[in-house]
Amino acid sequence: MTTSTESEAKPKYSDLFSLSGATGPLIGLLVLCAFLSFATDSFLSFRNFLNIADQITVLGIMAVGMTFVILIGGIDLSVGSILALSMMVLGYLNVEAGLPMSVAITGALLSAALAGAVSGLLITEFKVPAFIATLAMMSIARGLANMITNGSQIIGFPTWFNLGAIIRHFGFLTVTVAVMLVVFAVAMLFLRFREEGRSLYAIGGNPEVARLAGINVRLTTVMVYVVCAVLSGLAGILLAARLDSVQPSSGVAYELDAIAAVVIGGTSLSGGTGGVVGTIIGVLIIGVLRNGLNLLSVSPFLQAVIIGLVIVLAVAAETFKHRGSR
């Protein structure tokens, strides 16, 4: 019988970074990094790590939203299309309609939120399975994104916008990467310590139990899809800053990357277990892997095979760990 005497009310360090289910992947990540450090001259450098941070921004932010969705036992296939929709709304409002950037950004995020709310309501009110509701939204949002400019891209954002993705403050921190870090931190604190965050685990564990415990399951579910969509919209805005242009074909198949990152990070697709720390590891595995394969100049066909193998190994490693500990 253990009753810990020394337990404080303040967020605890170990709590925050708890790796539930993600130690396997963490080891995988470290092995990957070690291998790449030996196999290439260019991997192990400060500069390259900054590059990787840049490259994972979009996926990282989307994966946080996807973590919430998967935690409540849902799934969202529409994130890539919503990213494109939000980008096109941004470009349309700022460049075509000539509105100030603040309005354009708000509009882009609102359009994403709306798309998320529709998915959420379809799931809660019309009992459409999340897979289907978001699959439909994936098609709809992509169609709308294309219809804004009849398929063409938009360029001509104000100069400062692109600079946010380029200038490295204090020698390392671009605004886009900073946004990602803030999203990570807020999501981590929210999931660990906020009542609403904990309710996501309850809903994912068993929605009926959550309902009986007095949690507003429907509202929470809709909100989760809204947040996931808004984060995708935010990722779209960062991507627009980075590319200094928007095109309706952005983000195709990003949903699969995001889901893969979340699951590699130990969040269970059946809901109720996992967290953002694992997801960050998952995102890093995918980011480092892509970066490393390019540094190694591996052909794209072989890359596909290797990425598949690594994903499986990272997830299966967790099983081996459990077997060992039995």
Next chain:
Amino acid sequence: MTTSTESEAKPKYSDLFSLSGATGPLIGLLVLCAFLSFATDSFLSFRNFLNIADQITVLGIMAVGMTFVILIGGIDLSVGSILALSMMVLGYLNVEAGLPMSVAITGALLSAALAGAVSGLLITEFKVPAFIATLAMMSIARGLANMITNGSQIIGFPTWFNLGAIIRHFGFLTVTVAVMLVVFAVAMLFLRFREEGRSLYAIGGNPEVARLAGINVRLTTVMVYVVCAVLSGLAGILLAARLDSVQPSSGVAYELDAIAAVVIGGTSLSGGTGGVVGTIIGVLIIGVLRNGLNLLSVSPFLQAVIIGLVIVLAVAAETFKHRGSR
């Protein structure tokens, strides 16, 4: 209380076509057909129905395999890639290696079966979630398909092969469509009336109960993924016949179509309920919708929006039906 006295072992008609959960979609399909008959001159014609039958062959066969997988509570994202792999193996063995078509077809189906077996074993033995195992297999199989010819297509199949997709026996039945019909019929009988078919429902309903009831859950699960992969391979062979060529880029995103067809048809993604009749309706909805939108000359971007809306409506209709009956 009814205890029927005359019980025969033979399949019953009404049983076979039971629409559990798919009456909503069936009504949706009929409404769609009625609308298209009025809105276009060309929809309601024998010729066009033959075209639709042609067009759904590949999706139809893949969706049957997907039905099995989803019935046991799994999912298979690799079907599109396995289709491509099997096509490329077929082309390589027949055209490049000069082997007879029978050997090439066997080889293609075997390669698909192998891919399915690997996914199945990852799921049962290494406890990798089906979503991730098949996501990885999707990447791996696509990479391998590309590596066979380094990304290029293969042409040069024997003449009879393409004719199988073109010549309409008795004025209506191509070999490819006939194969699809046979697959439908066998799957329907299997799921409804075979002991093994019924155990898929048990596994999907509650794998632990199924295990305690003496069902070999692991073996059955692996077999289901193998069958799903073989059906994808078969669909690949029919597609090769139709295109008279094979290319490694075939079948991208087909998994989403197949899953959508299955779920529109009333099979639940959580497993245990549904069946092939519903899936056929789902396949027809997708096929008729695509055909109809083309006949209506709807712009491609708007098509994406409409397809999304119809998918949602078809599934939500089932909810409305239930609400009505409450």
Next chain:
Amino acid sequence: MTAEESTPLLSLRNVRKSFGPIEVLHGIDLDIKAGEVVALLGENGAGKSTVSNIISGTILPSSGEMKWQGAVFAPASPREAIDAGVGMIHQELLLLPHLSIAENLFVGRYPKKAGVVDRKTMEQRAHAGLQRLGLDISPRRLVQGLSTANQQLIEIAKALTLNARLLILDEPTAALGGDETIKLFEQIERLKQDGVGIIYISHRLEEIKQIADRIVVMRDGSKVQEFENADVPVRTIVEAMVGRSLERMFPPIPSPQDRTVLEVRDLSSGLGSFTGINFDVARGEILGIAGLVGAGRTELARAIVGVDPVSKGQVLLDGKDISPRKPRDAIRNGIVLVPEDRKQQGLVLPHSIAENFAYANMNQVARKGWVTRKRARAFADGGILKFGVKGQSHQNADELSGGNQQKVVIAKWLARNPRVVVLDEPTRGIDVGARSSIYDIIVGLAREGVSVIVISSDLEEVLGVSNRVMVMAQGKLSGILNRGEANDVSVMELATM
């Protein structure tokens, strides 16, 4: 008595409920006062859980009205009921396996400090709650992997920490042993003193006298009788419940034959929950297994039929080593298990009764591997009739009341005509009438020469049906008593060794 005191905490007037076209509650009137314990009794399917679910906002009534302290009360969701002060523990265990015990206790109402969840307070309060029930587990432990009894205690702890004005306990003791039940009653007494009103549902009628102030009996969706005093003979209650008198609980037990059928040799669990178990069961014998909660009985049963792995030892049938590695090995040899947890292990809930019968009896339902719906229904109808299940073969299992579900689980396994039956808590949640018919069935099986193992936390039950009683304590076999020597005292002595 002042006017305020006489206003009931909660009153129901003419409450009705239909599921689809079928009405299952036909106008219920009920009053609960502060500080009293009302026992709600009735056969399986009488509508007790349905009434409770309406009060707790889990489901909506079809018509009728409720008043809470005199004001109209119509909770549209559990949240509204909780906010009003109604707490309920449900008949079915409803816990979140991936969360800690503490979180399970406080889900939906976490203690907070500065906007964040105050884990320290939460864990302290959880710890206190568990201690009160004598549960010595860390509140940080995950619920996953806890035994059924412990999960039940956690459910109770959850209810006790609710600070409710009205508490509904739907069969809280179904999975508990004597000690735990006593602890629970102490807590109920304490709550009564604090003026909490309690609705207590149970099929263990002996308990009622100890705890209830008043008894309400339901039958087939109607209230049939109220006793203003709990001090009525059990027989009278039973008559009110089943509408006839019940002669006896336990039928005479036949003597076993000489031939040993099942032998368990030096069996140890692969999961570490028991070691070195040796016993045998003869043809036509009923072996009871008693023990305290967590003694390892369930694990032993699961190991015998190959559900859980074994680290060492053998299971012999007719002297032949058949040590099953998977359930189908055991089934093939005619050994079946009626599991403890019918929802997770017994039934595919969203499927029909007919399908559930078929899954366990494919060899009989299928002809050359072909199954038709008609044959499956006909087969299930046989079992339904024989066991008096209230339900039809085409109904889904989740539409049945808990007790009727249990009957379906037993019936589907007995339909295989097994040689050895292992029943783990066979009468959990089963009403008295049905319980005595299950005892009849058990004894009937023994007469036919089947060997039966009955695991139960209900001591009376073990003593009542067994030829011999095997007692386990902390994963070890502590003794086997013959029918003559087994009684409350001797069994408890061995169980606490």
Next chain:
Amino acid sequence: EGIGIKKIGLAVPNLQADFFNQIKLGVEGYAGKLGIEVIVVDAKNDTATQVSQVQDLITQGIDAFIYIPAGAAAAAVPTRLARAEGIPVINVDREPEGEPGDTVIYGENVLSAYQVCDHIIGLADGKGKMVVIHGQKGTTPEVQRFEGCKMAIDENPGVELVAQQWSQQWSPDEGFQIAQNMLQANPDINIIFGQADGLAMGAAKAVEVAGLADQVIIGGYDGDGAALESLVACDTPFIVTATQSTQAMGVLAVNSAIAVANDASVPARQIPNAVLTTCENAAKFVEKHP
């Protein structure tokens, strides 16, 4: 009157690619002026989908078929289907092996790619480290543009091709990522050829992020609307492209369709040149796309 066709079917591989979208706009614009109805179908890069769509086009009774084959390879079946109904087939961009249409119109790739690479290598004084960001591996433009560029590289022994990588979708996002990693592996790169403008513009951003804008020269291909605007501004390392005459291709396709339908003769191959476009001459293409 005298045109002979009322309805044209246009099968496009993928409208997400600006190149195809431009051709579509060219066909629609010109046909609209002539009073011809155009039905567009988008195969989303899938050959099988395209075959189905062509069946549906024929069901609608089109009088001519403009066929831009989808996927890395061109399928012969759509041509056969149209032929069986006696419908003229105008191929654009590529044509299926063994089943040529009545004419094929495609942008010249090899020579124009040579010109772009020659231009950027020239600006770098014929020496330095060069990288190539390819399009989708195995597609005709990917192969031919590299062939042309390789000629320019081979002519300049001072230029070393230090790395090449393939993208899946010719997209700016991929261009950015690939270039960033290439710059990491080889920080002294000074010449980049992106096989499409999207790739080149993405690469330009990566160069700016790396702070190497002064050192690197980037060439692209296609002459997308956005790329031309960027060249007009001329404030990035991306300074040259080959503008394909996409609108002209659309017009040519419609005219060829009319000619074939009226039994006039058309050349088997029509190859409008791509025009080397730099900061200086980009403005006039923005004004009016060729």
